[in-house]
Amino acid sequence: MTKVSMTVNGRAVSGEVEGRTLLSAFLREGLGLTGTHVGCDTSQCGACVVHVDGKAIKSCTVFAMDVAGAEVRTIEGMANADGSLGTIQQAFQDHHGLQCGFCTPGMVMSAAALLAENPKPSEADVRHYLDGNICRCTGYHNIVKAVLAASGQDVSAVAAE
Amino acid sequence: MPKDHGIGASSKRREDIRFLTGRGVYTDDMNLHGQTYAVFVRSQVAHGRIKSINTSNAASMPGVLAVFTGEDFKDVGGNPAGWLINSRDGTPMREPKRPVLAHGKVRHVGDAYAAVVAESYAEAKDAAEQLAADSDIEELPAIIDMAAAVANASNRVHDEIPDNLCYDWGWIEDNRAAVDAAIKAAPHVTVLELVNNRLVPNAMEPRASIGEYFPGTGDYKLTTTSQNPHLTRLLVAAFVLGIPENKLTVVAPDVGGGFGSKIYHYGEEAVVLAAAKKLARPVRWTAERSESFLSDAHGRDHVTKIELACEKDGTFIAFRTETMANVGAYLSNFATVTPTFLHGTLMAGPYKVPNVYVNVKTVFTNTAPVDAYRGAGRPEATYSLERVIDKMCRELGLDPFEVRRKNFITTDMFPYTTPVGLAYDTGNYHATLDKAIEIGNVAGFEARRAASAKRGKLRGMGLSTWIEACGIAPSHLVGVLGARVGLYDAATVRVNATGNISVMTGAHSHGQGHETVFAQIVAEKLGVPEASVEIVHGDTSKIPFGMGSYGSRSLAVCGVAVTKAIDKIVAKGKKIAAHMLEAAEEDITFENGSFSVAGTDKAKTFGEIAFSAYVPHNYPLETLEPGLEETAFYDPANFTYPAGAYICEVEVDAETGKVDVVAFHCADDFGNIMNPMVVEGQVHGGVGQGIGQALCENTTYDDTGQLLTGSYMDYAMPRAGDVPFYNVDYSCQTPCTHNPLGVKGCGEAGAIGSPPAVVNAVIDALHRGGHTHVKHIDMPVSPSRVWQAIHG
Numbered sequence: 001m002t003k004v005s006m007t008v009n010g011r012a013v014s015g016e017v018e019g020r021t022l023l024s025a026f027l028r029e030g031l032g033l034t035g036t037h038v039g040c041d042t043s044q045c046g047a048c049v050v051h052v053d054g055k056a057i058k059s060c061t062v063f064a065m066d067v068a069g070a071e072v073r074t075i076e077g078m079a080n081a082d083g084s085l086g087t088i089q090q091a092f093q094d095h096h097g098l099q100c101g102f103c104t105p106g107m108v109m110s111a112a113a114l115l116a117e118n119p120k121p122s123e124a125d126v127r128h129y130l131d132g133n134i135c136r137c138t139g140y141h142n143i144v145k146a147v148l149a150a151s152g153q154d155v156s157a158v159a160a161e
Numbered sequence: 162m163p164k165d166h167g168i169g170a171s172s173k174r175r176e177d178i179r180f181l182t183g184r185g186v187y188t189d190d191m192n193l194h195g196q197t198y199a200v201f202v203r204s205q206v207a208h209g210r211i212k213s214i215n216t217s218n219a220a221s222m223p224g225v226l227a228v229f230t231g232e233d234f235k236d237v238g239g240n241p242a243g244w245l246i247n248s249r250d251g252t253p254m255r256e257p258k259r260p261v262l263a264h265g266k267v268r269h270v271g272d273a274y275a276a277v278v279a280e281s282y283a284e285a286k287d288a289a290e291q292l293a294a295d296s297d298i299e300e301l302p303a304i305i306d307m308a309a310a311v312a313n314a315s316n317r318v319h320d321e322i323p324d325n326l327c328y329d330w331g332w333i334e335d336n337r338a339a340v341d342a343a344i345k346a347a348p349h350v351t352v353l354e355l356v357n358n359r360l361v362p363n364a365m366e367p368r369a370s371i372g373e374y375f376p377g378t379g380d381y382k383l384t385t386t387s388q389n390p391h392l393t394r395l396l397v398a399a400f401v402l403g404i405p406e407n408k409l410t411v412v413a414p415d416v417g418g419g420f421g422s423k424i425y426h427y428g429e430e431a432v433v434l435a436a437a438k439k440l441a442r443p444v445r446w447t448a449e450r451s452e453s454f455l456s457d458a459h460g461r462d463h464v465t466k467i468e469l470a471c472e473k474d475g476t477f478i479a480f481r482t483e484t485m486a487n488v489g490a491y492l493s494n495f496a497t498v499t500p501t502f503l504h505g506t507l508m509a510g511p512y513k514v515p516n517v518y519v520n521v522k523t524v525f526t527n528t529a530p531v532d533a534y535r536g537a538g539r540p541e542a543t544y545s546l547e548r549v550i551d552k553m554c555r556e557l558g559l560d561p562f563e564v565r566r567k568n569f570i571t572t573d574m575f576p577y578t579t580p581v582g583l584a585y586d587t588g589n590y591h592a593t594l595d596k597a598i599e600i601g602n603v604a605g606f607e608a609r610r611a612a613s614a615k616r617g618k619l620r621g622m623g624l625s626t627w628i629e630a631c632g633i634a635p636s637h638l639v640g641v642l643g644a645r646v647g648l649y650d651a652a653t654v655r656v657n658a659t660g661n662i663s664v665m666t667g668a669h670s671h672g673q674g675h676e677t678v679f680a681q682i683v684a685e686k687l688g689v690p691e692a693s694v695e696i697v698h699g700d701t702s703k704i705p706f707g708m709g710s711y712g713s714r715s716l717a718v719c720g721v722a723v724t725k726a727i728d729k730i731v732a733k734g735k736k737i738a739a740h741m742l743e744a745a746e747e748d749i750t751f752e753n754g755s756f757s758v759a760g761t762d763k764a765k766t767f768g769e770i771a772f773s774a775y776v777p778h779n780y781p782l783e784t785l786e787p788g789l790e791e792t793a794f795y796d797p798a799n800f801t802y803p804a805g806a807y808i809c810e811v812e813v814d815a816e817t818g819k820v821d822v823v824a825f826h827c828a829d830d831f832g833n834i835m836n837p838m839v840v841e842g843q844v845h846g847g848v849g850q851g852i853g854q855a856l857c858e859n860t861t862y863d864d865t866g867q868l869l870t871g872s873y874m875d876y877a878m879p880r881a882g883d884v885p886f887y888n889v890d891y892s893c894q895t896p897c898t899h900n901p902l903g904v905k906g907c908g909e910a911g912a913i914g915s916p917p918a919v920v921n922a923v924i925d926a927l928h929r930g931g932h933t934h935v936k937h938i939d940m941p942v943s944p945s946r947v948w949q950a951i952h953g
């Protein structure tokens with residue numbers, strides 16, 4: 001066991017981990033931040049996406065020790081300071097971008113990374129960027145719509161309004 | 162102006178707040194004091210005889226607390242089949258025991274035959290690996306192909322079942338001779354052999370279970386990823402472990418999707434409970450995705466020959482199908498009804514076809530169990546019908562829209578009894594077809610096709626006009642047909658003393674939005690704000706005995722139970738109001754949350770009545786009990802019959818065979834709509850899964866029974882880039898005639914109606930592109946299959 005320290009959602013945290021402890025496991029079990037989900041064992045589903053030093057990564061794919069000292073942001077850190085939903089979260093609610101909610105944390109974290117990089121993405125940009133996030137419930141329609149809306153674009157023309 | 166609250170409003174989902182902030186509580190999110198970890202040891206061969214399992218090495222490894230094998234459960238009950246199907250000759254289906262852990266033989270790759278419980282997950286996993294190494298399993302020849310399974314009587318999945326056949330079912334056997342004769346005499350017969358590809362449901366939350374035992378009281382608790390906690394409790398209690406039902410609580414907390422795969426009771430649930438009792442500590446297990454692929458119940462997997470007999474003008478005379486349905490190695494709980502009654506009874510579609518006969522042979526193989534997956538039987542029926550109709554139209558040079566119109570049951574024919582035993586109560590199939598043509602701008606297709614052609618793409622349009630039977634199910638009817646359970650649902654409405662309301666439902670929400678939509682219904686009916694209504698589901702210690710959520714039944718069955726309970730609340734409220742207002746009960750009316758004496762201004766608010774019920778100082782105690790809480794059970798009189806017309810447009814790249822769905826239009830009739838936003842979301846999800854089945858997803862076992870598509874690297878889940886925006890319309894509404902909400906059910910529609918629309922569109926594109934030799938391509942219509950078909 002080794003001690004690892006990092007900043008998670010602006011708070012300095014530390015814990016004992018094994019060399020093989022994944023960041024996803026450290027967040028979920030070590031810190032009780034269970035908003036980060038684990039949906040696969042091959043780094044394919046994206047339910048576990050968090051930000052490390054501002055970049056979206058699959059937390060099931062890095063060891064906790066490898067991000068020692070980093071700034072980590074999870075879904076628990078996405079709300080506004082007053083606790084209300086952040087822009088992307090609010091767009092997901094407004095546009096019904098989630099059903100069972102299991103893929104949602106990863107979707108929101110990926111969407112945030114996309115919009116940081118590309119503030120006005122096209123539909124194709126959104127669909128392409130979310131390639132690493134699987135959702136089984138929504139057929140992606142309302143997720144894509146929510147991300148476009150969160151970027152400030154008018155989505156009223158999207159089919160099936 | 163659209164409504165902003167109550168029935169018909171697109172109320173935003175209240176459950177989203179916790180899911181969007183990471184505060185949902187799914188089974189694996191729970192942390193219990195003193196918890197231990199179970200890991201299962203799964204067969205690496207498809208078929209094998211367990212010669213010995215040496216548990217001693219594993220048992221002595223660090224942290225290991227207990228080891229279980231099939232031997233430990235050989236004297237408890239098996240996981241039962243929920244539906245008895247009789248073969249054509251009247252003999253009952255073959256029903257092998259499904260043990261908690263495999264015993265004697267392993268029957269599919271992933272079949273769990275042992276389990277290790279340890280202090281940590283890593284220790285349990287290490288010991289499970291050791292146990293696998295210490296297991297001597299003699300590999301037997303695998304039985305994978307269905308035709309070979311039936312032909313080879315000596316190689317058996319279950320030693321006592323000689324031809325690996327579960328049953329040979331005919332529906333309706335009395336139709337058979339007439340159908341045969343009609344087909345023989347028909348001016349035209351179109352024949353199509355097709356495969357309905359095997360799918361892995363892939364709810365994004367893997368299955369997980371936590372067992373607890375409380376030695377002080379002898380109570381058990383199972384927290385599990387279930388669509389139906391009461392059904393799971395019943396199965397565990399009455400059939401498998403023999404725990405008294407009232408000593409077992411089953412909780413299905415936030416559940417990350419189900420699509421059928423979480424209806425069923427699985428052996429892991431029994432093991433964590435038995436282990437919790439043995440250790441007197443919580444025992445938890447969460448599937449890795451690879452385990453989900455290997456051990457969740459799969460879906461579909463039919464091989465079908467369908468014949469359509471018709472006049473030269475396309476008027477249908479008869480349909481006849483022969484299907485082989487793969488049930489896998491064991492009978493999962495609904496496995497026997499899915500390819501039979503949920504499939505054969507839909508084989509008339511929305512058409513006035515006089516003669517239909519369906520034959521289904523259900524076969525055991527050394528593969529994971531197959532059971533109901535979103536749509537369950539109805540997508541298989543719809544796919545067969547809508548594909549063969551499309552093929553017939555091409556053979557006879559007929560317009561697929563006109564052929565549907567000619568054959569639709571017309572509105573003056575309802576109620577309509579089909580030749581396969583259903584009584585459709587209402588519908589308007591012409592209306593949904595017209596609507597689809599309108600929203601899909603069929604008139605503009607030629608221009609779009611020309612534009613695609615300019616880009617070097619072949620564009621095609623495919624139609625599917627689907628119907629389904631859902632809102633499962635009238636108990637008396639399913640009882641006659643072999644169901645071993647009733648299929649009513651239940652709700653308790655508790656008006657609290659302060660006037661807010663708790664509603665306990667038998668239905669379970671794992672993405673459908675019940676917490677919001679049921680609250681809308683209650684708010685509307687009682688004239689109270691939605692925010693004052695709380696929906697409680699998923700905990701058998703809190704909710705009445707209901708059957709859970711699947712078969713598009715939550716609203717059409719449990720939602721009706723909610724309204725029935727509300728009716729009782731209002732009736733009692735009127736009695737209380739009559740007393741308080743010193744009026745006759747018949748003179749009390751209830752509107753907008755207020756009880757008043759007709760024709761006067763004397764009134765009591767809903768809150769005042771509730772308060773009086775709990776503080777009964779001025780109350781008719783001689784004739785009326787205090788309190789304001791009512792439970793209703795509702796057993797539907799019939800199925801509901803949503804229907805619709807789907808139009809898909811694809812672009813095919815003839816160079817590579819790649820298919821892009823470029824437009825998808827849905828015109829559905831779901832009867833009355835409670836929350837349009839949620840309904841659209843349900844259709845989107847279903848269509849997404851249908852496009853996945855049509856274009857990407859396939860479950861492949863090799864000849865030795867190894868699953869070749871056991872991860873997201875190999876099993877092609879549809880991604881955001883694989884699907885378009887969908888165009889969903891639900892303005893054609895023929896309210897269900899036999900439930901008071903007039904609702905039908907929308908959860909499975911998209912998955913039922915979409916696959917044939919996609920495949921028909923691909924065939925259409927190829928024909929328009931001159932590749933007229935292509936009559937059919939099996940799903941998934943992958944680039945390699947399209948390319949081969951073009952060049953074949």
Ligand code: FES
Nearest residue numbers: 039044045046060
């Ligand atoms: S859990 Fe990390 S990608 Fe699936």
Ligand code: FES
Nearest residue numbers: 099103135136137
């Ligand atoms: S909302 Fe259920 S998986 Fe995306």
